[in-house]
Amino acid sequence: MSEKLLDVENLTMKFGGLVAIDNLTFSASKDKITSIIGPNGAGKTTVFNCLTGFYKATAGSMYLNKENERLNLKKFSDFRIAQKAGVARTFQNIRLFPQMSVLENMMVAQHNKLMDASGFTFLGLFNSPSFVQKEKEAVEISKYWLDIIGLTNRANDDAGDLPYGDQRKLEIVRAMCINPHLLCLDEPAAGLNARESADLNKLLLFIKNEKKTGILLIEHDMSVVMGISDHVVVLNYGKKIFQGTAKETKNSPEVIEAYLGTDE
Amino acid sequence: MEKNFLQTSIKDSIFTGLIALALFGPIVGLRTVAKNEALVVHPKWLIVTIIVVVCAVGRFLINLYEFRKEQRTGIKSGIGKSIGNFLDTKGAQIALGAIIFSVIFPFLPFTDRYWMDIAIMMLTYIMLGWGLNIVIGLAGLLDLGYVAFYAVGAYSYALFAIHFGWSFWICLPLAGIFAAMFGVLLGFPVLRLRGDYLAIVTLAFGEMIRILLLNWYELTKGPDGLTGIPRPSFFGLPFKRYPDEGVETFHTFFGLEYSPMQRIIFLYYLILVLALITNLFTIKIRRLPIGRAWEALREDEIACKSLGVNPRNTKLTAFAIGAMFGGFAGSFFATRQAFISPESFTFIESAIIVAIVVLGGMGSQTGVVLSTVFLIGLIEVFRDFESYRMIAFGGAMVLIMIFRPRGILATRKPTIILGKKG
Numbered sequence: 001m002s003e004k005l006l007d008v009e010n011l012t013m014k015f016g017g018l019v020a021i022d023n024l025t026f027s028a029s030k031d032k033i034t035s036i037i038g039p040n041g042a043g044k045t046t047v048f049n050c051l052t053g054f055y056k057a058t059a060g061s062m063y064l065n066k067e068n069e070r071l072n073l074k075k076f077s078d079f080r081i082a083q084k085a086g087v088a089r090t091f092q093n094i095r096l097f098p099q100m101s102v103l104e105n106m107m108v109a110q111h112n113k114l115m116d117a118s119g120f121t122f123l124g125l126f127n128s129p130s131f132v133q134k135e136k137e138a139v140e141i142s143k144y145w146l147d148i149i150g151l152t153n154r155a156n157d158d159a160g161d162l163p164y165g166d167q168r169k170l171e172i173v174r175a176m177c178i179n180p181h182l183l184c185l186d187e188p189a190a191g192l193n194a195r196e197s198a199d200l201n202k203l204l205l206f207i208k209n210e211k212k213t214g215i216l217l218i219e220h221d222m223s224v225v226m227g228i229s230d231h232v233v234v235l236n237y238g239k240k241i242f243q244g245t246a247k248e249t250k251n252s253p254e255v256i257e258a259y260l261g262t263d264e
Numbered sequence: 265m266e267k268n269f270l271q272t273s274i275k276d277s278i279f280t281g282l283i284a285l286a287l288f289g290p291i292v293g294l295r296t297v298a299k300n301e302a303l304v305v306h307p308k309w310l311i312v313t314i315i316v317v318v319c320a321v322g323r324f325l326i327n328l329y330e331f332r333k334e335q336r337t338g339i340k341s342g343i344g345k346s347i348g349n350f351l352d353t354k355g356a357q358i359a360l361g362a363i364i365f366s367v368i369f370p371f372l373p374f375t376d377r378y379w380m381d382i383a384i385m386m387l388t389y390i391m392l393g394w395g396l397n398i399v400i401g402l403a404g405l406l407d408l409g410y411v412a413f414y415a416v417g418a419y420s421y422a423l424f425a426i427h428f429g430w431s432f433w434i435c436l437p438l439a440g441i442f443a444a445m446f447g448v449l450l451g452f453p454v455l456r457l458r459g460d461y462l463a464i465v466t467l468a469f470g471e472m473i474r475i476l477l478l479n480w481y482e483l484t485k486g487p488d489g490l491t492g493i494p495r496p497s498f499f500g501l502p503f504k505r506y507p508d509e510g511v512e513t514f515h516t517f518f519g520l521e522y523s524p525m526q527r528i529i530f531l532y533y534l535i536l537v538l539a540l541i542t543n544l545f546t547i548k549i550r551r552l553p554i555g556r557a558w559e560a561l562r563e564d565e566i567a568c569k570s571l572g573v574n575p576r577n578t579k580l581t582a583f584a585i586g587a588m589f590g591g592f593a594g595s596f597f598a599t600r601q602a603f604i605s606p607e608s609f610t611f612i613e614s615a616i617i618v619a620i621v622v623l624g625g626m627g628s629q630t631g632v633v634l635s636t637v638f639l640i641g642l643i644e645v646f647r648d649f650e651s652y653r654m655i656a657f658g659g660a661m662v663l664i665m666i667f668r669p670r671g672i673l674a675t676r677k678p679t680i681i682l683g684k685k686g
């Protein structure tokens with residue numbers, strides 16, 4: 001039994017009268033990949049938006065267990081989730097900075113660290129050695145990740161000019177640049193071809209095994225879900241209808257019913 | 265295909281001619297003349313015909329040229345592209361040439377008082393353009409009230425200098441700080457706004473400052489304006505022909521003959537240095553984390569939040585720093601004119617500065633210079649034509665938008681390059 005990284009209890013999100021998430025309880029573990037699946041409109045992305053501070057949950061609790069502290073995620077508002085709690089996310093429709101270069105995208109992700117090093121810009125203006133050093137390190141980190149996804153030779157090109165699959169991968173490694181404890185990926189395999197999703201699987205397994213970062217994954221592509229998830233949570237109409245390993249999920253009658261309907 | 269093409273382009277040019285007729289017919293063709301105590305319409309059909317023919321034939325020739333080009337290269341291209349390619353590749357050389365030219369400009373043989381005044385005005389606009397470029401070009405916040413900060417800078421400089429008698433070099437930073445404070449003041453309420461909504465609020469802000477200046481009579485003397493703003497001195501040496509008893513002046517100190525040009529040349533170099541400082545600062549800050557965060561914010565605010573970038577601080581610094589340079593330019597304006605009134609800070613000024621930034625190519629420093637020279641220069645050249653100069657101004661904008669839809673210099677250079685080694 002590995003340590004619980006994320007603890008979500010009785011999470012509820014209402015939009016007026018619409019209950020998008022209803023009393024959802026689940027957990028995610030460190031160095032495990034937890035997938036959230038479910039039909040369209042089941043509330044998967046809403047869970048992400050609550051976790052990453054884009055929405056304020058109506059009720060329930062969300063805790064992130066770091067090495068020696070337990071953080072209440074509800075206390076952090078939007079950008080502070082990434083800055084202070086170390087929860088990173090990607091988006092269903094890729095959100096890169098299209099007119100900035102690939103390397104610049106990676107540098108923006110290391111903004112807070114560099115901002116401190118630049119002494120809130122004053123030291124940076126005069127090229128203080130400590131800032132130059134920190135910036136060099138940030139470039140090294142960027143290069144490390146770009147090497148992994150094979151984009152080093154395109155580092156100076158605009159991110160918007162990359163092929164779709166590379167943009168997906170870039171968004172994931174950009175999120176990794178903030179050194180997250182938990183990485184939330186919203187449909188990373190959408191629109192990828194078979195070879196690209198195989199590459200994606202490799203990247204995610206690398207992040208899980210080498211970086212010991214917990215991954216929370218929303219995905220429709222079952223080859224990704226079944227191939228790499230350690231744990232699957234199935235949502236339907238905002239409720240959790242099943243959880244278990246990938247294999248158990250595949251054979252569960254409730255899940256089959258939610259996706260395909262019952263025979264009368 | 266050839267025939268088909270000729271047919272469409274003839275049709276197109278006839279259509280252009282009709283539009284020209286509809287526009288210029290009433291504007292240029294119908295002139296009212298006072299005759300026997302009554303207004304009589306005095307048609308001028310000849311000039312209208314000439315304009316219409318020029319438009320139609322010009323359109324035909326453009327069509328022809330574009331067609332030839334298309335045939336030759338197989339891809340669509342135009343006059344704008346060839347000029348553009350030149351500008352894109354030679355950007356650095358153009359910038360260097362411009363700096364050298366502007367340094368030796370006051371001593372060129374043909375430079376007289378008139379040209380110096382125009383050059384000073386252009387440099388003021390260039391500086392404002394560079395300041396606004398931080399807000400619009402980098403941070404992507406469409407600010408239509410930039411002239412408010414220019415006004416705050418000018419008035420705070422004037423009030424400090426008149427009431428406390430402080431020197432230019434003390435009042436200048438104070439004016440900048442005041443303007444930056446107003447930048448933050450504007451920034452707070454508009455943090456959640458973007459695009460059109462932001463533009464409307466900033467526009468209103470610009471007007472509010474102007475109306476405040478107009479009505480706060482005790483402080484600003486309202487529409488009468490502030491007079492007797494101290495002239496700048498050359499590090500304590502005033503530019504005066506008949507100085508007060510016992511005061512050494514610039515010309516006596518350097519043993520020169522007195523000439524009013526000395527002060528003008530000093531003002532010229534002053535604004536040149538201020539503008540270049542603005543430019544260097546922007547170039548440097550673009551490469552710092554804050555500058556990159558501005559650009560990222562322009563590209564995608566939600567992605568910024570997901571990476572832990574604080575959008576509030578980032579926007580406020582952009583507003584504050586942009587406003588600060590507006591304030592510096594304002595204090596220069598005040599000391600140069602020695603008289604300021606709210607009339608110098610109307611919306612049209614903001615519009616011109618925004619036009620300079622947008623037409624120059626968002627975020628491009630050299631582009632700001634080129635579009636200032638083009639737009640302000642054109643206004644000056646057409647000075648004798650009185651109200652027609654605004655037509656020239658509009659025409660210039662239309663030309664730039666046709667040939668360079670993303671601005672004169674639209675290429676963006678990355679702020680950091682991953683080299684082969686290092």
